[in-house]
Amino acid sequence: MGKLTRRAIVAAALAAPFAARAQEWPAGQMKFIVPFPAGGTLDAIARLVQPGLQQRLGTTIIIENRAGAAGSIGGAAVAKSPPDGRTWLFVFDTHATNPVTQPSLPYNSETDLDPVMLVGTAPNIIACQPSRPYQTLAELIAASKAKPGGFGFASAGTASLGHLTMLLLAKRSGAQWVHVAYKGAAPAVNDAIAGHIDLIIAATTVLNSQIEAKLLRPLAQTGSTRHPTLPDVPTLVESGFPDLVATPWWGLYAPGKTPRPMIEHFRAEMSAVLREENVTERINAMGLTIVASDPDYMRKFYTEQSRIWGQVVRDNGLSVDGG
Structure with missing residues (x-):
């Protein structure tokens, strides 16, 4: 009986730091992993929402660029991070094809990362x-x-x-x-x-x-309709290629098994920041249409993008190394 008690004490001691962090969340430092170089669109979005999120969450957010392998280096870093609401991953549309172009991808996109939201799209x-x-x-x-x-x-x-x-x-x-x-x-x-x-x-x-x-x-x-910033530029569909629609997208993920209440809370605050007039105007000026979806929509969207474009990758025998 004493032996079991000691095990229980050890287990409680190991769990205590995580429990304490979860209890104080969202206070304390957070990190945005941007898996592409500074200066790109993902980096710009992260830096644009950073001040508002810091204010709304009462925390400090560090932006870390971990570029390489079409975003999978940064993705792997987040997949291996504790699911404590401290680490968040911005992704680009290559996130949906990386499992096909990189057979040795060191994480499972479906289980090791949890969707937070589809941030936006653009043709x-x-x-x-x-x-x-x-x-x-x-x-x-x-x-x-x-x-x-x-x-x-x-x-x-x-x-x-x-x-x-x-x-x-x-x-x-x-x-x-x-x-x-x-x-x-x-x-x-x-x-x-x-x-x-x-x-x-x-x-x-x-x-x-x-x-x-x-x-x-x-x-x-390449969008389904003409983008408001380029009303005079025809789509591929209008140009004689029915059903050829391709919309780049930007999304947000958390480490797998991050508690759903944390994801929902963070998503709500992120959405609120994206809807702030000055942020919306700057993002729209970039040519990006804000979606700010819920996690379930992001999961379905990712699955569909993986299905469509993964097949194109396979048909053309592409890989990140070989191109």
């Missing part, structure tokens, strides 16, 4: 340097067929939604182009503006300012 834009002779998507496709070796296009990375969309578009149109991988959006945009690359596909969040400054010419967008 991709296919654009080129304004000096290029093609004015429409049809002209771009025709020109690519006439060029030996086809055109080179830049995207956010291997198996990103932009990359996969261009593969589908080539298959359906007969366009000739090859993927040119860049380490981040900034160098890709710079090369597109300079004309060093034939075209670029990237989200409105990346290209809107360059298009507004007339440094790039938009030829098509």
Whole structure:
């Protein structure tokens, strides 16, 4: 009996720190893991909501960029973190294809991470340097067929939604182009503006300012409808490719087994910050449409994105290492 009591005491002692942390939550320090370099859209969103969340939660939030392997390095760090409401993961659309492009992914996206919310969505834009002779998507496709070796296009990375969309578009149109991988959006945009690359596909969040400054010419967008910031740019559906809709997205996750009340509380505060007028205006100006969903919607959305785009990855034999 005494032996059992000692075990109970040891177990209680081990559980005490976690229980204390849970009791004081949300006070104390939190961490945002952004699995891409500083300066990108995920990083911008994290830094935009950071002050409001700190105020609403009464805590300090540290932003940590852990870039690499299409976001899976940061994802692994959060998957291995304690489920105590202290660590949160921002993800991009590659989160849905990483399990297919990386067979040795060191975590299970379905069980080791819990969805918090779909933060928002935005269409991709296919654009080129304004000096290029093609004015429409049809002209771009025709020109690519006439060029030996086809055109080179830049995207956010291997198996990103932009990359996969261009593969589908080539298959359906007969366009000739090859993927040119860049380490981040900034160098890709710079090369597109300079004309060093034939075209670029990237989200409105990346290209809107360059298009507004007339440094790039938009030829098509990939959403189901025209985005409010680009009302004159046709969709792929309008351009003759029925059902070819691809919407980049940004989401938020917690370590697996994080208590649902913590997730709901954090999601509610995050949603409130996203709806603050100054935050909403700045996010909309980036070309991103706020969704701020609940966790269940995020889970269903992720499952559907994995199903659709995972198949495209498999059909094309893509991997993060091999591209």
